[in-house]
Amino acid sequence: MATKITDLETLFIHKLAQQYYVEQELVGTLDEMAINATNDRLSDSFATHRNETRTQVERIEDVFAGLDRPAEPADDPVLDALEQERHSLEDRIEDDDLLNMVYLNAGLMTERIEMTAYEGLSTMGERLEYPDDVIAPLESNYDEEKSAYRELNTMQSASELKALWDRLSPSS
Secondary structure, three states: OOOOOOOHHHHHHHHHHHHHHHHHHHHHHHHHHHHHOOOHHHHHHHHHHHHHHHHHHHHHHHHHHHOOOOOOOOOOHHHHHHHHHHHHHHHHOOOHHHHHHHHHHHHHHHHHHHHHHHHHHHHHHHHOOOOHHHHHHHHHHHHHHHHHHHHHHHHOOOHHHHHHHHHHOOOO
16 A cells, blocks of 8 residues: 655655656666667667666666665656557557657656756745755756756757658658
8 A cells, every 4th residue: 555645854755756757667678668769869869868877777776775764766657658658559559750750759748857856846845944955956956857858859850850751750
């Protein structure tokens, strides 16, 4: 039976545990997408962010340690649904360029969700007056998520993906 959430601190710990789960799961997901993407820039971006995500996992463990709590993940149904959708599309798409678009979109969606999660955690942590050793790692993770989002967003219009868009889009 799930623990009742009755105060802001319990909610913070729950959301932190969910983000811990998300980051742990994304290490494998980013590795898969880095391997499966056929666009070199997209593949490199996923590989780079996979390495950043490993560090983000460690930072969340540091936050748990700063709160004198064990680092325990809690399922996140939002990530699970995104992963289910990605796998479903992978099974149905044979065109590499189209699959690259699925990966790009999945990356953008995931980064937006992660940015929102870290914003919420930072806000709650500040309201709870947690010390900097709890807040700073969350803000560092947020900054990396923002950077990853900007890179993927820029890639949508980059010259190497323009050819993919031209090929995949109906003629005007």
